Structures are given as structure tokens and as C-alpha cells.
Amino acid sequence: MANLAxxxxxxxxxxxxxxxxxxxxxxxxxxxxxxxxxxxxxHAPEQAARGTMIGLIWAFTPTFxxxxxxxxxxxxxxxxxxxxxxxxxxxxxxxxxxxxxxTLPVYYGFYVTGQILLxxxxxxxxxxxxxxxxxxxxxxxxxxxxxLLLDWGLVLWLGALPWATLMGWLGYRCSxxxxxxxxxxxxxx
Numbered sequence: 001m002a003n004l005a006x007x008x009x010x011x012x013x014x015x016x017x018x019x020x021x022x023x024x025x026x027x028x029x030x031x032x033x034x035x036x037x038x039x040x041x042x043h044a045p046e047q048a049a050r051g052t053m054i055g056l057i058w059a060f061t062p063t064f065x066x067x068x069x070x071x072x073x074x075x076x077x078x079x080x081x082x083x084x085x086x087x088x089x090x091x092x093x094x095x096x097x098x099x100x101x102x103t104l105p106v107y108y109g110f111y112v113t114g115q116i117l118l119x120x121x122x123x124x125x126x127x128x129x130x131x132x133x134x135x136x137x138x139x140x141x142x143x144x145x146x147x148l149l150l151d152w153g154l155v156l157w158l159g160a161l162p163w164a165t166l167m168g169w170l171g172y173r174c175s176x177x178x179x180x181x182x183x184x185x186x187x188x189x
């Protein structure tokens with residue numbers, strides 16, 4: 001931390017501030033919005049880690065715009081019907097990992113993964129399938145819209161499942177390990 005502060009301070013003799021690089025600003029934002037709340041959570045480590053897991057699972061699904069309400073719905077169902085609890089605030093915070101800036105690349109990754117899982121090796125990029133599905137729209141035919149939703153929706157959801165599972169599992173394991181390592185130090189303070 002001290003080294004980072006030294007590099008970000010302006011030079012005393014220059015008379016002007018150096019701009020902080022974008023990567024440093026984003027790293028600071030991630031640390032302040034995701035890591036610090038995780039470390040300051042007053043829940044048991046397992047409960048906080050489950051919140052991270054649920055947030056990452058919903059973050060890596062094609063549900064842009066409704067992820068936070070889905071975490072709330074999951075929390076209500078898990079807590080009241082299954083008697084399983086997790087940190088709601090951490091779950092909501094971790095949905096922000098796939099925000100508007102990264103949604104298109106993430107969705108494209110889902111699409112390519114879905115194409116692979118369906119055995120469609122001939123068009124992994126998806127451009128030919130995309131072009132074939134949208135071409136009839138020029139004739140105002142509503143049937144291709146349904147085909148587009150069914151085909152791309154199935155491919156996106158199928159491709160998202162391995163990513164949501166992997167990221168949820170990694171988030172749970174890493175946050176649980178981090179919180180258990182910090183727990184003795186936190187109990188002393």
C-alpha cells in the first residue's frame with residue numbers, strides 16, 4: 001500500500017499533478033466497492049462467502065438489469081424456505097463484477113461457450129448464425145425474431161452455466177479462505 005501511495009503522489013517540484021492511470025483508478029474502485037466490504041463483513045466467514053458466491057453466480061448469467069433483484073429473490077427463498085443464509089449486501093455488490101462495460105464481451109464468451117457445448121464447431125464466432133437469423137427481418141417476418149430468441153437465448157444460457165458455476169465456486173473458495181485467514185486478526189481488534 002505504501003508503495004502505491006508513493007507512486008500516485010505528484011512530484012513536489014513539478015507544480016502539477018500527474019493523472020492517475022485508468023487501471024489504478026479501477027483497481028482502487030474494485031478494492032473499495034468489493035474487497036473492503038467483504039473484509040469488513042460482520043457475518044461468519046461462511047455466510048459472507050456464500051454471499052460472494054450467489055452474487056457471482058447471478059453476475060455470470062445473461063440477466064443484465066435484473067441481477068440485484070434476483071439476488072434479493074434468492075436471499076428471500078434461501079432464507080425463508082430453505083433456512084440457508086448468506087450476506088445479501090455482499091451478494092448484491094458482487095453482481096457488479098459484470099457491469100455495462102464488460103457485458104458484451106462476457107455475453108460473447110457465453111455464446112461461444114454455448115456453441116461449443118452444442119457441438120456447433122463450424123461457426124464458433126457466431127457471425128454467420130447471427131447474419132442468417134437477422135436477414136429475414138428485412139422482409140418484416142416475425143418468425144425469425146422467435147428463432148433468434150430461442151436459439152441465442154438457449155446458447156447464451158447454456159454457455160453461461162459453466163461460467164456461473166466456476167465463478168461462484170472460485171468466489172466462495174477464495175473469499176472463505178481470505179476471511180478465515182483474517183478472522184483471528186479481526187477478533188483481536
